[in-house]
Amino acid sequence: MTEEKINALRQTDTNLREALRMDEAERPQMPADLNERLMQRMASKKKKQRHVIWPWIAAACVAGVMMIWLTPPKPAKDVVAENTVTEKPIINSKVEKPETVKVETEATPPAPTPVKVKKAKVRKPVVQSEEKLLAQETIETPTIDEPTDNMAQATPKEKMRTLTEHDIPITRPENYKYTPEELALMKKQANEAYLKWVELELEIAKHNLEQTAQQ
Amino acid sequence: MMESDLNLIQGLRQQCPKAQQQLLERYGNDVFAQVARLVPVLENAEEVYQDVFVKVFMNIDKYDEAKSSLKTWISRIVYHESISFLRHKSMPTIYYEDREGEAEKLSETEVEATFGQPNPDTVQLIRAALKHLPPDERAIITMFYYEELSLKEIAFVTESIPTTVASKLSRTRKKLCKIIKMLQS
Numbered sequence: 014m015t016e017e018k019i020n021a022l023r024q025t026d027t028n029l030r031e032a033l034r035m036d037e038a039e040r041p042q043m044p045a046d047l048n049e050r051l052m053q054r055m056a057s058k059k060k061k062q063r064h065v066i067w068p069w070i071a072a073a074c075v076a077g078v079m080m081i082w083l084t085p086p087k088p089a090k091d092v093v094a095e096n097t098v099t100e101k102p103i104i105n106s107k108v109e110k111p112e113t114v115k116v117e118t119e120a121t122p123p124a125p126t127p128v129k130v131k132k133a134k135v136r137k138p139v140v141q142s143e144e145k146l147l148a149q150e151t152i153e154t155p156t157i158d159e160p161t162d163n164m165a166q167a168t169p170k171e172k173m174r175t176l177t178e179h180d181i182p183i184t185r186p187e188n189y190k191y192t193p194e195e196l197a198l199m200k201k202q203a204n205e206a207y208l209k210w211v212e213l214e215l216e217i218a219k220h221n222l223e224q225t226a227q228q
Numbered sequence: 229m230m231e232s233d234l235n236l237i238q239g240l241r242q243q244c245p246k247a248q249q250q251l252l253e254r255y256g257n258d259v260f261a262q263v264a265r266l267v268p269v270l271e272n273a274e275e276v277y278q279d280v281f282v283k284v285f286m287n288i289d290k291y292d293e294a295k296s297s298l299k300t301w302i303s304r305i306v307y308h309e310s311i312s313f314l315r316h317k318s319m320p321t322i323y324y325e326d327r328e329g330e331a332e333k334l335s336e337t338e339v340e341a342t343f344g345q346p347n348p349d350t351v352q353l354i355r356a357a358l359k360h361l362p363p364d365e366r367a368i369i370t371m372f373y374y375e376e377l378s379l380k381e382i383a384f385v386t387e388s389i390p391t392t393v394a395s396k397l398s399r400t401r402k403k404l405c406k407i408i409k410m411l412q413s
Contacts, residue, residue, distance in 0.1 A: 016379055019394045022401070023373060026343035029404070032354035033374040041270055043260035043277075048252045051278050055248065055285060 233298060240288040248285055255299060259306055265370055266310035266363050272317075280309050296384050300377070304385045307367055314363050324360040324407055331399070331406035339405045350408070357407035365400045372397055 023030075191199070236254075239247025260277050267273045283305050291301050342350060358366060364386070371377045371385065379390040386393065 016390065016394060019379065019397060022343075022397075023376065025340065026373065026401075027346050028350045029343045029354055029369070029401075030373050031346075032351045032358065033370060035351065036355055036358065037261065037265075037374060040261060040264050043257055044274065047260070047274055047277060048249075048256055051252065051281055052245065052249065054278060055245075055282065058282070059243075 237288070237291065237293070237298065240285065243285070248281075251284070252281065255302055258299070259302060262303060262306045263310055266307075266367055267313060272313065276306075276309050276313050279313075280306050283309065296381070300381050300384055303371075303377075303381075304387070307385050308387075310367075311364060323362040324403065325362075331402040334402050334405055339402055342405050342408060343401070353408045353411055354404065356411060357404050360407050361400065361404065365396070365403070368393065368396055369400055369404075 236247055236250055240251060259280060260273070263276045263280065264270075264273045267276050280302070284302055287305075291298065295301075296304075343354075358369070361369070368382060368386065371382050372379075377385070379393050382388075382393045383390045388396075
């Protein structure tokens, strides 16, 4: 049907128009306070919008403070410069747990590294007697083959060393990892928990079946 | 567009309560009538009416003066809010569906005779038949015959095209005629 024909129907369909007019006349009037209620709703909506902002600001502030507080301090460079002989290898080895660190600190002194030899050389004039000093003059620079003398002097020095907070391995970011043993334990616990859950589900299902059978 | 309308729209865009009040005074009754036509229960109609105006106030920035008048734009929101309410929130209602295409078999002269020749009994029958039409079809009939909107305006309100509206009108007219015949028999 063309648009003109359709528009012409508007004039010709008098019964339909009359029916619609009568229907409209019988419709309920709009409640007098409806607009007032609507304006109140709008006002409350605006208020709500304003209130919504401040908890977000507060949350952002708290998150900021937490981030600053929980961020581990950067390791200070050469604070205990003289005592870092044993500490250097620990950092390079990226130890994951405090226990392993301990083991390594104890294990490192016997290893005859050239670094330790150099250190022992520095300390010698202070500790040794004149005779030994004379003997020392004749000896050439110590090598890896003769560490026994130097080691004996290096160990008391390490015993004197005081630990700083940087020595505690847990504060280092590289130690925020699980060891394979821990991971295996967690997997095992998760499997056990899953099995228990399945058993519980089965029990519930059995109980439901029994109840329905009784009914 | 009149200057007062432009001022009103500007005020609405600034979320000015005075402009909002003015809009309610100007279009409130028409909007309520449109809503009540589609949503029969008064409480539901009030709820839809409020939702419509909240949407109008919130989305006034999306209104494009070049595409339609403010009234037609509001009618579009009314139409969609009401249809959506009926679909999702109100109780499901059964309407007449011409599945076998029997209404299409009626001749144009037969339909014209039913709607064209003034008869008070036929008017009452049409009123009864209108209640059996689905809300979207009833809305199109009312927009065309009562509100006297053009096909283009109805197409804007229903998010359709004028030719689709024309064919839908023609089909609904025949469907109404079929319902009247069924009621008579």
